[in-house]
Amino acid sequence: MIALENIHKSFADNHVLKGVSLVVPEGGVTALIGASGSGKSTLLRCVNLLEKPQSGRIRIDDASAEFSPGTQISRDAVLALRRKTGMIFQNFQLFPHLTAVENVMEGLVTVLKWPRDRARQRALELLATVGMSAKADAWPANLSGGQQQRVAIARALAPSPKVLLCDEPTSALDPQLATEVVEVLAQLARDGTTMLMATHDLRLAATIASNVVYLDAGEIVEAGPARQVFAAPMQDRTKRFISTLTAHAAAPVP
Numbered sequence: 001m002i003a004l005e006n007i008h009k010s011f012a013d014n015h016v017l018k019g020v021s022l023v024v025p026e027g028g029v030t031a032l033i034g035a036s037g038s039g040k041s042t043l044l045r046c047v048n049l050l051e052k053p054q055s056g057r058i059r060i061d062d063a064s065a066e067f068s069p070g071t072q073i074s075r076d077a078v079l080a081l082r083r084k085t086g087m088i089f090q091n092f093q094l095f096p097h098l099t100a101v102e103n104v105m106e107g108l109v110t111v112l113k114w115p116r117d118r119a120r121q122r123a124l125e126l127l128a129t130v131g132m133s134a135k136a137d138a139w140p141a142n143l144s145g146g147q148q149q150r151v152a153i154a155r156a157l158a159p160s161p162k163v164l165l166c167d168e169p170t171s172a173l174d175p176q177l178a179t180e181v182v183e184v185l186a187q188l189a190r191d192g193t194t195m196l197m198a199t200h201d202l203r204l205a206a207t208i209a210s211n212v213v214y215l216d217a218g219e220i221v222e223a224g225p226a227r228q229v230f231a232a233p234m235q236d237r238t239k240r241f242i243s244t245l246t247a248h249a250a251a252p253v254p
Contacts, residue, residue: 001026001163001194002047007056009042016042017053018218024163024211029195031209031226033202035241039218040198044167047196048085049078060084061162086156090168092148094140100151101127101136104158112159126154130184146177150184157188164188166197170204182207202245206230214238 002024009017016039024030032040045051047058049065052073057066063080065073094103104123108114114122127133130150140148149169156164169185170178182204189195189208199205205212205226212229214222214237222229222238233239 001061002196003057003059004043004047005057005059007043007046007053007058009039009046009051009053016218017046020056020215020218020220022213022220022223024194024196026194027192028210029189029193029197029208030211030213031205032196032198032213032215033200033205033241033245034215036200038215040215041167043215044165044196044198047165048082048087050087083159084162086159086161086164088149088152088156088164088166088169090171092140092145092152092172094148094151094155096140099137099139100132100143103140103151104155107155108158122158123154126157127151129157130154131180144177145173146180149173149177149181153181153184153188163194163196166195166199168199168201169197170199170201178204200245202230202242214241216241 004022007020034040053067065077101123105119108119209226212226222235
């Protein structure tokens with residue numbers, strides 16, 4: 001579903017991604033794990049061109065773009081890639097002046113030019129999918145963080161994207177609220193939704209990921225089936241990182 005070839009991305013003198021190549025299979029969940037600053041969120045944002053690589057090639061389904069220093073890709077190529085994705089952000093990014101159902105409708109009406117009644121019906125169906133039917137007319141300020149993230153998931157699903165990009169979807173939530181979001185994402189995974197997810201939440205990755213990619217300092221250190229990477233990582237750096245996450249997850253709450 002997604003193929004990334006030799007992706008390089010720098011911010012000034014900081015070389016964040018150093019020739020990353022990755023294939024994300026259709027119908028599976030690929031989790032990008034790594035410490036803060038490893039490049040996982042930057043890689044995710046490069047996929048739908050919220051950040052544009054300096055060089056490399058991106059393909060999503062039948063849309064693609066190639067990057068090289070000093071060249072610009074067309075607006076049509078950017079839009080073609082973005083239409084293949086739905087993005088879930090760690091801080092929800094709901095419009096505060098719109099209700100839950102209006103947030104889900106917004107892109108369908110303003111970008112895809114759907115009639116409002118059709119968009120509302122689609123939005124209500126998706127809110128039911130994420131367990132938020134009862135809060136359709138609620139304002140974001142009156143929703144918990146977990147509820148806001150579930151609305152954000154419904155919004156990302158609204159245009160029927162080929163792949164969901166999830167940037168630390170549980171990091172802004174306490175454990176109880178995170179559980180709500182994990183359950184929704186797990187159901188989407190069981191339904192065959194293709195996802196590429198940046199996360200430091202070991203429970204989330206272990207629960208829903210079919211494949212895991214460990215990044216360190218802008219490079220892929222190890223990649224493989226989730227069970228193999230978590231249970232028997234091949235690389236020492238992967239072992240140290242996973243043991244650190246495991247110890248942190250097991251630590252008692254002060």
